[in-house]
Amino acid sequence: AATHNITVLPGDGIGPEITKVALKALTAAGKAEGEDFVYTEAPIGGAAIDATGDPYPASTEEVCKAADAVLLACIGGYKWDSLPNAQRPEKGLLRLRSSLNAFANLRPAVVLPQLADASTLKREVVEGVDILIVRELVGGIYFGEPRGFKEENGERVGYNTMVYRESEVERIARVAFDAAMKRGKRLCSVEKSNVLEVSQLWKDVVIRVAQDYPEVELSHMYIDNAAMQLIRNPKYFDVVVTGNIFGDILSDEASMLTGSLGMLPSASISEPGKPGIYEPVHGSAPDIAGQDKANPLAMVLSAAMMCRYGLNLPKVADRLEAAVTAALDAGYRTGDIMQPGCKQPRPSAGRHPSGSP
Amino acid sequence: AATHNITVLPGDGIGPEITKVALKALTAAGKAEGEDFVYTEAPIGGAAIDATGDPYPASTEEVCKAADAVLLACIGGYKWDSLPNAQRPEKGLLRLRSSLNAFANLRPAVVLPQLADASTLKREVVEGVDILIVRELVGGIYFGEPRGFKEENGERVGYNTMVYRESEVERIARVAFDAAMKRGKRLCSVEKSNVLEVSQLWKDVVIRVAQDYPEVELSHMYIDNAAMQLIRNPKYFDVVVTGNIFGDILSDEASMLTGSLGMLPSASISEPGKPGIYEPVHGSAPDIAGQDKANPLAMVLSAAMMCRYGLNLPKVADRLEAAVTAALDAGYRTGDIMQPGCKQPRPSAGRHPSGSP
Ligand SMILES: CC(C)[C@H](C(=O)O)[C@@H](O)C(=O)O
Ligand SMILES: CC(C)[C@H](C(=O)O)[C@@H](O)C(=O)O
Secondary structure, eight states, X not given: OOEEEEEEEEESTTHHHHHHHHHXXXXXXXXXTTOEEEEEEOOOTHHHHHHHSOSSOHXXXXXXXXXXXXXXXXXXXXXXXXXXXXXXXXXXXXXXXXXXXXXXXXXXXXXXXXGTXXXXXXXXXXXXXXXXXXXXXXXXXXXXXXXXXXXETTEEEEEEEXXXXXXXXXXXXXXXXXXXXXXXXXXXXXXXXXXXXXXXXXXXXXXXXXXXXXXXXXXXXXXXXXXHHHHHOGGGOSEEXXXXXXXXXXXXXXXXXXSOGGGOEEEEEOSTTSOOEEEESSOOOGGGTTXXXXXXXXXXXXXXXXXXXXXXXXXXXXXXXXXXXXXXXXXXXOGGGOOTTOBOOOGGGOOTTTTOO | OOEEEEEEEEXXXXXXXXXXXXXXXXXXXXXXXXXXXXXXXXXXXHHHHHHHSOSSOHHHHHHHHHSSEEEEEEOOOGGGTTSOGGGSHHHHHHHHHHHTTOOEEEEEEEOOGGGTTSSSBOHXXXXXXXXXXXXXXXXXXXXXXXXXXXXXXXXXXXXXXXXXXXXXXXXXXXXXXXHHHTTTSEEEEEEOTTTOHHXXXXXXXXXXXXXXOTTSEEEEEEHHHHXXXXXXXXXXXXXXXXXXXXXXXXXXXXXXXXXXGGGOEEEEEOSTTSOOEEEESSOOOGGGTTTTOSOOHHHHHHXXXXXXXXXXXXXXXXXXXXXXXHHHHTTBOOGGGOOTTOBOOOGGGOOTTTTOO
């Protein structure tokens, strides 16, 4: 038995309410396995802007860096949408990722049999889909310099730089190959090397790293084709590795295969020994915040990813995942995944799946 | 009656065979309306590399610039895949677009009632979808400078620049607003302004141009969300305007709503009075080239777009589109869109729809 220090960032919108459910589930699952969790809450995003004027205050950075893992809900909302970019909630998220060097964003898109009809894609197309998208998270065009605005021939020009160095590609490629080895041993690297130099470098390095993983079947796909194949034949994919912006696009697209963003967790891992960030893929849904309508399952599954990848507590992870499955099997559904014949969770009896981990 | 000078670029793979069908249809449709087409063929892509060592030879550029419109089939193939980027077929395509300043790429994604079951998305989701994607085609990260490779701290670095200037955004925005005025009067501008400066500039300019189009309902969407909404609720979209790489990704994704790339035409238009480029969205499909299996309809529909947008011959365009509809209504299908109960076109009787424009 050990004590695990978790920094909890409830963020904005539905964040606080789904955090409550996830922590209840995590505490219970830990207790059953003799593991203790200590939670330190800190503000980020809009909540932090309101409290301190900064979407990622130094005090939050400090407790994140000191934690064993960071559990984040979601950030943002209409309220802060008109602020200049540098002061917006999103900037807090980007700075959090960067400050922890959380370079490998793992986004599973798994179609649960209970929800195979929830997708806009045909059941036979999505049934059995199990994709892991590995997105580079602290480089590429999100952070590339130079960036900004300039004046040229009397008009404004906006520019950003998409840049990758060999070591950045190599470390994310290794994460992806390692993940593929533990799964179906197929890896698809996605880039635009027929047009972009940065993608040619990406492809070269991935091919080099592949020599250390002879068992993994490596393929290469252009981003436009990948965006297409993900809908045409999603079962083709096992692990996908790609850069920051392409991963942003593909993982959101892939989320639709599952029918609900409310089900999808993610892990953003750093170097060994450093804390990772675990967060749902969905946003802060300000329109339904505070109404007890939000689906907490992505947050519970994010806590499970934290236990599995960040804390080496696979048994606690198993319990959390089993709790989610049990709630679904019992027919409980929030509005986003409601189907005929299913039931709304009863708030009075305690929100599932926290009741039974 | 007039004579129209068309530069025809059959390109590679299935290009020559679908070109033959499209020209036969175009000539017949023109004749019925008293319009004459004169075709000048020129090599591009792999065919041009084989003939001259250059994927876009000066002689091809010359006849393209001199034409009333350029009708292109498709380029590329395994054969040229290992050449360095600057000598590959794709580079010929990019240079063609740039040399004609074909800055506005119009890609309709229309779900034909006859093919509503061909998509991997549910019929009720795609039925009635009619989206026009307006993609900026000669700027952005495809052409931005600086670009290339450098050595830094003993390792290779690859980089590209995503850049837009006000005038570039303004002209593509105007094309999109004009198109929206002729359609459903809704325009969605797609960018990533919560992260990228180039996207903030994009958004600012689109908002400014919108003042000249008070009747058009303008919305803004981040590219990740757009990639998601395109599958979640495609009927939301009327006209979409976006930059070069985002448009590349979104238009390929949107093509899957229709069930077959073999059905999708595109137009790349330049300033008034300058020739545009009309081409199918699909690739050169080297695996089925020369077997009379390719679907020629996207190419026929590209010729129709040429007549409508480039030559101001709406009646010829109507005839070509009616011919496609007639062939589908008669139950003819190539392999890519084959459905139970439909028939293969009989080569002996002449490939439809060229028989009956
Ligand atoms: C909020 C935004 C900055 C962020 C991103 O683009 O990375 C989000 O879309 C995500 O994918 O986590
Ligand atoms: C072949 C390639 C360079 C091209 C592009 O990326 O523009 C293609 O994908 C397209 O969309 O026409």
